[in-house]
Amino acid sequence: MNQPLNEAPGRRTLVITGASKGIGLATAVAFCDAGYRTINLSRSSPPDTRIESHAMDLTSPDAEAALTELMDRLVAPGPITLVHNAARMVNDTARDADVADFEAVLRLNVIAPHIINRNLIGKMSPGSSIIYVGSTLAEKAVANSFSYVTSKHALVGMMRATCQDLAGSGIHTACVCPGFTDTEMLRTHVGDSEQVLKVIAGLSTFGRLIEPGEIAATIQFVAENPVMNGAVIHANLGQVET
Ligand SMILES: NC(=O)c1ccc[n+]([C@@H]2O[C@H](COP(=O)([O-])OP(=O)(O)OC[C@H]3O[C@@H](n4cnc5c(N)ncnc54)[C@H](OP(=O)(O)O)[C@@H]3O)[C@@H](O)[C@H]2O)c1
Numbered sequence: 001m002n003q004p005l006n007e008a009p010g011r012r013t014l015v016i017t018g019a020s021k022g023i024g025l026a027t028a029v030a031f032c033d034a035g036y037r038t039i040n041l042s043r044s045s046p047p048d049t050r051i052e053s054h055a056m057d058l059t060s061p062d063a064e065a066a067l068t069e070l071m072d073r074l075v076a077p078g079p080i081t082l083v084h085n086a087a088r089m090v091n092d093t094a095r096d097a098d099v100a101d102f103e104a105v106l107r108l109n110v111i112a113p114h115i116i117n118r119n120l121i122g123k124m125s126p127g128s129s130i131i132y133v134g135s136t137l138a139e140k141a142v143a144n145s146f147s148y149v150t151s152k153h154a155l156v157g158m159m160r161a162t163c164q165d166l167a168g169s170g171i172h173t174a175c176v177c178p179g180f181t182d183t184e185m186l187r188t189h190v191g192d193s194e195q196v197l198k199v200i201a202g203l204s205t206f207g208r209l210i211e212p213g214e215i216a217a218t219i220q221f222v223a224e225n226p227v228m229n230g231a232v233i234h235a236n237l238g239q240v241e242t
Pocket of ligand 1: 017018019020021022023024041042043044045056057058059084085086087088108133134135136177178179180181182183184185186
């Protein structure tokens with residue numbers, strides 16, 4: 001852990017959380033394909049060996065020290081794209097959410113992005129970007145998703161505050177909000193029921209789930225286009241209004 005994380009001059013770097021699977025993995029692969037050096041932070045490793053991975057539980061009490069040490073060593077001669085993707089979804093309600101569980105969700109979904117920002121923004125040159133992965137539930141609520149809905153709304157606030165605080169820096173930010181995407185998170189949430197997944201697919205105007213690669217392409221577009229600064233982008237295939 002004492003080596004500097006050096007790289008050839010000018011090459012762009014992606015730093016992403018939660019790229020061991022799902023949307024994060026698809027995003028890291030897309031950026032690797034585009035020639036970025038790609039660095040992942042999650043507990044398990046991605047299956048693609050081009051992605052440099054640092055095993056880390058972002059909710060652990062040691063996470064801040066580990067992130068500070070890691071970001072300190074990062075030498076990125078070109079612009080950095082930072083994607084805050086790792087998140088947890090639990091079933092709970094405003095009536096009964098356990099305080100410790102609520103804190104744990106906020107720690108991963110909201111506090112970890114702040115810790116990484118604090119350590120990385122100073123190293124970001126003009127042309128860099130910070131992309132938050134929100135959710136349809138960042139701007140609306142459904143029952144039984146109290147902690148998740150609260151955390152995703154907070155992320156939109158964090159993105160807007162980031163946009164204002166980084167004015168003039170040449171760094172842009174945005175929040176990409178996926179709809180129902182075929183990943184482990186969604187499958188776990190519905191108890192891996194194909195029947196429920198079919199119903200959920202029917203909630204999009206295209207009658208299907210989103211592929212993780214579609215969200216990855218959206219994230220990449222937003223990361224590479226500063227005109228999107230401050231935007232909340234819903235990538236959900238159009239949800240059927242009921
Ligand atoms: N799938 C959807 O329908 C959907 C819809 C709206 C928004 N989203 C958002 O899209 C993003 C990605 O979701 P996904 O569906 O791809 O989820 P996923 O398949 O469950 O992947 C979640 C990622 O987060 C990482 N992670 C979880 N807990 C962690 C921890 N304590 N420390 C470090 N990393 C941790 C996981 O890695 P390890 O397990 O290896 O740690 C994994 O790489 C999330 O922000 C989610 O809220 C998803």
